[in-house]
Amino acid sequence: SQQGEEDPQALSIQEGENATMNCSYKTSINNLQWYRQNSGRGLVHLILIRSNEREKHSGRLRVTLDTSKKSSSLLITASRAADTASYFCAFGAGSYQLTFGKGTKLSVIP
Amino acid sequence: DAMVIQNPRYQVTQFGKPVTLSCSQTLNHNVMYWYQQKSSQAPKLLFHYYDKDFNNEADTPDNFQSRRPNTSFCFLDIRSPGLGDAAMYLCATSTNGENIQYFGAGTRLSVL
Numbered sequence: 001s002q003q004g005e006e007d008p009q010a011l012s013i014q015e016g017e018n019a020t021m022n023c024s025y026k027t028s029i030n031n032l033q034w035y036r037q038n039s040g041r042g043l044v045h046l047i048l049i050r051s052n053e054r055e056k057h058s059g060r061l062r063v064t065l066d067t068s069k070k071s072s073s074l075l076i077t078a079s080r081a082a083d084t085a086s087y088f089c090a091f092g093a094g095s096y097q098l099t100f101g102k103g104t105k106l107s108v109i110p
Numbered sequence: 111d112a113m114v115i116q117n118p119r120y121q122v123t124q125f126g127k128p129v130t131l132s133c134s135q136t137l138n139h140n141v142m143y144w145y146q147q148k149s150s151q152a153p154k155l156l157f158h159y160y161d162k163d164f165n166n167e168a169d170t171p172d173n174f175q176s177r178r179p180n181t182s183f184c185f186l187d188i189r190s191p192g193l194g195d196a197a198m199y200l201c202a203t204s205t206n207g208e209n210i211q212y213f214g215a216g217t218r219l220s221v222l
Contacts, residue, residue: 004152030208031209033210035211035213040198040216040218041215041216042114042116042200042202042213042214042215043153043200043202043211043213044213045210045211045212048208048210088152088153090211092208092209096141096158096160096209097155097158097209098155098209098211100152100153101152102151102152103150103151103152105150
C-alpha cells in the first residue's frame with residue numbers, strides 16, 4: 001500500500017498559536033481521516049472528510065481536502081499544551097484498510 | 111464505556127521465547143486489526159479479521175500469527191521474537207461504513 005507523506009515531521013509552537021499539518025497521498029480515496037497519538041498510547045480518531053467534501057470543522061479543528069492535488073491539511077486553532085501529540089493522516093480506498101502517513105509531532109509550549 | 115482493551119500494556123520477553131498479546135473489545139465491531147508501530151514511525155498493518163475471515167498483509171513475517179476465537183477477542187502470537195520485533199503493538203476495531211478505527215492503548219513489547 002502507498003504510505004502517505006506528512007509535513008512537517010515536527011512542529012513546535014507557542015500556546016495560543018495555530019498549528020497546520022499537511023498530508024499528501026497517491027491513490028484515489030474514499031475518505032481521509034486524522035488521528036492523534038499521545039506519547040506511548042493508542043491512536044484516537046479526530047475527524048473524517050469524505051472525498052466529495054472540501055472542508056470540515058470540528059471544534060478547534062479544521063480539515064481541508066484537495067483531491068486534485070491529492071492533499072489534505074489539518075489546522076488546530078488556539079493550540080493548548082494538551083494538544084502536544086503526534087498527528088497522523090490516514091486514507092482508505094475501499095475495503096477495510098487504512099494507510100497511515102508518517103505523522104507530524106506537534107509540541108505546544110506553554 | 112465501550113472500548114478496546116489491550117493486555118498487557120508492557121511485555122518483556124526473551125529472544126526466541128513465544129509471546130502472546132491480547133485484545134478485547136466491547137464495541138461489537140466485526141473488523142479487528144493488529145498494527146506494529148516502531149518509534150517515530152507510522153503504524154504498519156500486520157493483518158486484520160473481517161468477522162472470522164483472516165487477511166494477512168503480504169509483507170507480514172510468518173513469525174507473526176493471529177487468532178480470533180470470537181467477536182470480542184483477538185490475539186497476536188509471535189512465535190520466535192527477534193530483537194527487531196521490539197515495538198508497540200496496536201489493536202484496533204472498525205465496523206461497516208467509513209472505516210473509522212478505534213484503537214486500544216497498545217502493548218509495548220521489549221525483547222531481551
